[in-house]
Amino acid sequence: MSNLTTRRYVDIRRALLAREELALIDLREEDPFAQAHPLFAANVALSKLEIEIFARVPRRDTAITVYDDGEGLAAIGAQRLLALGYRDVAVLEGGLAGWRAAGGELFRDVNVPSKAFGELVESVRHTPSLSAEQVKALLDEQADVVVLDARRFDEYQTMGIPGGVSVPGAELVLRVAELAPDPATQVIVNCAGRTRSIIGAQSLINAGIANPVAALRNGTIGWTLAGQALAHGQARQFSAVSDSTRSAAAHKARAVAARAGVQRITRHGLAEWQADTARTTYLFDVRTPEEYSAGHLPGSRSTPGGQLVQETDHFASVRGARLVLVDDDGVRANMSASWLAQMGWQVAVVDALVATDFVEQGDWQPPLPEVPAVTEISVEQLATWLREDGTVVLDFTTSANYVKRHLPGAHWAIRAQLPAALERLPHAERYVLTCGSSLLARFAAHDLQALTPTPVYVLEGGTARWIDAGLPLEHGERRLAVPRSDRYRRPYEGTDNPREAMQGYLEWEFGLVAQLARDGTHGFAVA
Template identity: 60%
Template sequence: MTSYPVRTYRDVQQALLARHEIALLDTREEDPHARSHPLFAANFPLSRIELDAYTRLPRRDVPIVLFDAGEGLAQRAADILTSLGYTQLALLEGGLDGWIRSGGEVFRDVNVPSKAFGEFVEAQRHTPSLSAQTVSTLLAEGDDVVVLDARRFDEYQTMNIPGSISVPGAELVLRARALAPDPKTRVIVNCAGRTRSIIGTQSLVNAGLPNPVAALRNGTIGWTLAGQTLEHGSQRRFDPQAGLDHSHLDTSRGPSRALAERAGVRRATLVEAARWAADSARTTYRFDVRTPAEYERAHAPGFQGAPGGQLVQETEMFAPVRGARVVLFDDDGVRANMTASWLAQMNIEVYVVDDASAADLSASGAWRGAKPEPASTPHVRPDELAALLADPASGTLVIDVTSSANHVKAHIPGAHWLVRSRLSQGAEDLRALSDAKRYVLTCGTNALAPFVAPEIAALTGKPVHVLEGGTTAWIAAGLPTESGDQRLASPRIDRYRRPYEGTDNAQEAMTAYLEWEYGLVAQLDRDGTHGFFVI
């Protein structure tokens, strides 16, 4: 077993306070991570390290501190990261328990830095809000009101305030003047809980929108707790194909840049950003904050798509290296500046690209982050696997290592779901499966399975193959699937069930979630490492 240096709670705390680069990574799955972790600990599950490392940790010699809660995951994660070329690895002394014993504050839920920042903003700026009852009355009485939903469009489609329009976070300042051209129209911003409605509302206030603006207090949770009905499957959204009114754009651009400058945002060129990305002494993240469709149509090489609202909402997931440099791009002078103004207030060194032209947007398609090559493993085609499964004498067992949500939605008939991280904890999940002569591993698109296959082979001593193209190729071949959770070899710890998502949450869970959010500012004070400020 490789021995790694140990860093104490005080070491990590001092690095955070000094704004030195550090990646504090929780190697557990998302559900245990959400139950308890330090403020700036990014969830970095052992299960997905090879898929995420080069994008989320772009500098190989960045200082990394790994921890778990005694499961041995951090040690295994360090071994994998070492094999990927990372050199400055350490384990947190005593893991999560050591952090707590040393007096470190711990937080629950996910995306906590962003959520705590949202509460901090509201406490400092007294962001205007209206109760669900008040908003419901305004809508019922036909008042001049427009409700803008600041979540992602897929979240909006799951459930939304009746009559609302999907306008994800960074689009609000850019689009609000066109959606509410009469300055007397009241604009109400909502999300599922609190953060994105607070930040969205305060963005419109900060940018000088002349309309009366308020957040829907507690979002769709507050709406539901007030006994109001939500819509489902709505398609209303700002028209992404419609050209921006130049007068609206000009009116929004000036205040957005002024806000960024007040927050300490700096300027950069694409050439500088590329040079910084190659700097071995400093981590630089480059994000394009426009919509996914715009990004995929054309973007600057090396820039990852990160819609501005989600970047502010999930900052530690996009940029887990605290103390890193962040460079933002848009093509309108509004979205990047507004996003940057918030990131800067979250104590992040942030730059906005000013010099780009259409000719610079020479890349297209979805983000394709660099990934390591897995060890060579035999493959089987979908038709070959179908033949094996049709022959009981083949003794073939399919193991699915995709996300549990994907597996439950659709999987190869008879496939068992397993979460990779638990293979490092005695492999009980694997031993509980029926005996097999050979195993075939699959996942969604064959991205993860090749990395897990050697581990299964080492633990079982049996032949292990990987399904070529994964379950996606199986479906594309017209082969049957089944759904359901009847063959879960592992508990569904890979995903934390948020109390504000979906439509079947218990009222007690929603109320408890709101109480937790109300307490975040006090937790920030106790933790003392955030460095947040509000302009």
């Protein structure tokens, strides 16, 4: 690492306070990242660096600082970034331990800037909330109340408040008038924990809707801790709104954005921003993924607004960059932008768009570097090999996907931990690598072949192709070559979390405002 540049904690702190562009990249897997990291660190695991980095840090001369916690990832990651064309890459002096020793604040969990901001909003705006017991009593009494779930639809389906309607956060101001047309109806916004319910409820209040509004205090965690049953598999969703509803909501949303300092630009102004090589400009389409797929502005990324506010560090990993938001109704972009502006981002909404601007169709595809050349085999060839001895299959999908289903006999591994994985694998005459599509497997194959003289192959089309061929599958955790550190187990996810973990998570959230004050770099300004 002697030939690599290092960057100190004080340098990064100075740049954050000056609102200069920087990317502080934690190269560990998500679980160790979630145990301790700086406030504005973005988790881009070394295992997936090439697949994620171009979208998350689009400008090649961005000041990037990478770090680990002594695992030896930083030097490798820095060299890979330089090879990918990034020109201002440094290693954090002393790694995570150096940050701590220099007096830097460390935070737990994921998407911490957004969650800490949510707690600050509640403390400043005194966002109204109702306890689980109060909401349950209203529902039992069949009171005039509507419960709006501000999470993604899949989260809502997994577990939710009985009778709740799925209305992801950015949709609330646009949809509420038709979900609660009587201004006397009590509107309750919930999520799994606290952030999205606070931001959702405060969005409705900021927009000036006539209904009484409250967040469900502590979300589904609070509901569960109160001993109340959650519903599973619900499917209530919002429907299309009328032109008059859309127009009224757009007027409210634009006023909210103006109060927060959101900028207005045209397509010409957007082009000027994008041509500015000295600044990073992200272009986000905050409508639903279905709307995006049907037609979107060329070059935009699908990032539904509620999740963009909730997971800003994941989508915009360059702190100090410019964010440009797009919709086709004047509501969702303005409401999302209002929060991002308060979170310290320079953010603009594109005005005067017309239907013909949304000409590109299909799902968003991440920009990728050149994919390594590999030797591929068909599913038919692998099926033949698996009837003999000597073939070891390695699966590099997420551990959750692996547990759900994988090829017979496949071992699960993390790309950045291949040396450790090899020690736990049986003797192989050949290795066959896969993942969902085999994209990550292609990068892993290059790494593995450098470690072993044993031939390495990649399954053409990945596990998806195997499934399409109707071939047998297994499930479960039977062959983990390394521990499952690729994903942090969120205490507010799923249906089987220990009560102690849920209570501990709430107590951690309650302490975030004090942590923000100790850190001092957040730049948040609640309007």
